[in-house]
Amino acid sequence: MSTAAPSAASRIAVVTGASSGIGAATARQLAAAGYRVVLTARRKDRVERLAEEIQAAGHAATAYPLDVTDRAAVDEFATAFRTIGVLVNNAGGALGADPVATGDPADWRTMYETNVLGTLNLTQALLPALEASGDGTVVVVSSTAAHSTYEGGAGYVAAKHGAHVLAETLRLEIVGRPVRVVEVAPGMVRTEEFALTRFGGDADKAAKVYAGVAEPLTADDVADTITWAVTRPSHVNIDLLVVRPRAQASNTKVHREL
Template identity: 80%
Template sequence: MATAALRTAVVTGASSGIGAATARRLAAEGYHVVLTARRADRIEALAAELTAAGHEATAYALDVTDRAAVDAFAAFLDRFPSVNVLVNNAGGALGADPVATGDPDDWRRMYEVNVLGVLHTTQALLPALTASGDGTVVVVSSTAGHGVYEGGAGYVAAKHGAHVLAETLRLEIVGRPVRVIEIAPGMVRTDEFAVTRFRGDQEKAARVYEGVAEPLTAEDVADTIGWAVTRPPHVNIDLLVVRPRAQASNTKVHREL
């Protein structure tokens, strides 16, 4: 396993779910974890938790869709000896309407966070990742980025964008000391993802997982990210799709009803 001594990992969207779980996992691997998200109170509490457990963590409130703020964050990171890992986790879905009635504002917001947010942070931090001599860019996409399903076109389009960004970046920077890893989770049950998608409707959110005995957890995905990041530097996990056993595809899920 690669050593993480004096190394820094940035995790976006670290206030809950996969982001928070990934921060905990990378902190356990020995990284100084820099937690970013819009909700300062959440990431400050997580940083305090990690510090109390003997890890190194820093909280920095950030909206990845704000390029000026991302550039200021990149300047803030100059104080660290190196920046070695960027986990582009900030994202999310809004609505489940068909193309015919989908809200363009929802599509725009999803594109801004899932694609442009990844673009902003990757562009801003790529020089530091390269200068580290052993950098890693992780893009947390989704199986939605690899297959369509009804009622998901806006989110699917955004995650396809994230997938293409990762795939193209890998081609463009080959030869530099930076890996580009894409992790594409399938059905993951977290506290907020489905609830946010359905605008707080707990009943609709619960139906997403109805009858599925064991959907993935945030910790499952974090474990996958941690494994990929800690491979030897010459090993690049280009794309890793992770689904629960009950999910064969985006549209084929075993439910025990």
């Protein structure tokens, strides 16, 4: 294990989609691990409350409202935070569960813009600072949907496949430079908003996703995985880590006790 002390720059972590779920949990855990966290999301009130919570716990946190699909805003953000060591590309999400034949192109476009172009925007804007830190890490939070398909999920699957390929290609392109590229691909995670957003606020449909599954993953489970990958010694790159609940063998095979 490397004994070199981490630079101050490498101890600053940007987390996108930090207003709830996996992003908020990751911000809390990275802060507890000694990182100064920069919290970004569109919902200003949420990230500000989370920053106050983290500060009250004795850790460093800054809130910065940001829409990752707005490239001009992302570029402005990059000028405000020129010293960065970790970027966690977590902003994303799913919309709808329609088959290809009837899927809404607007939903597909929104998913692509958030999951893929949002990740591209932040990564491009912050890559110079990550490299300048001498010990940078880019994390892409994809999904098991990035690695296998399922009926009714084509739009989300296509977007997450795009995020996976972005991470895989970036790793090839910057090898030899002091930046790691980590992909964490969660399976079934129960958060307060993911399924509810996917089904347009229909609580019954959202609940059916987890019906009979005693212990889906939690946001904290995924955040723990991300934090573990980020805190490995500098020479260790966790290329891809797939994490599912024990009850889920694949995207289409889940043990349910009904």
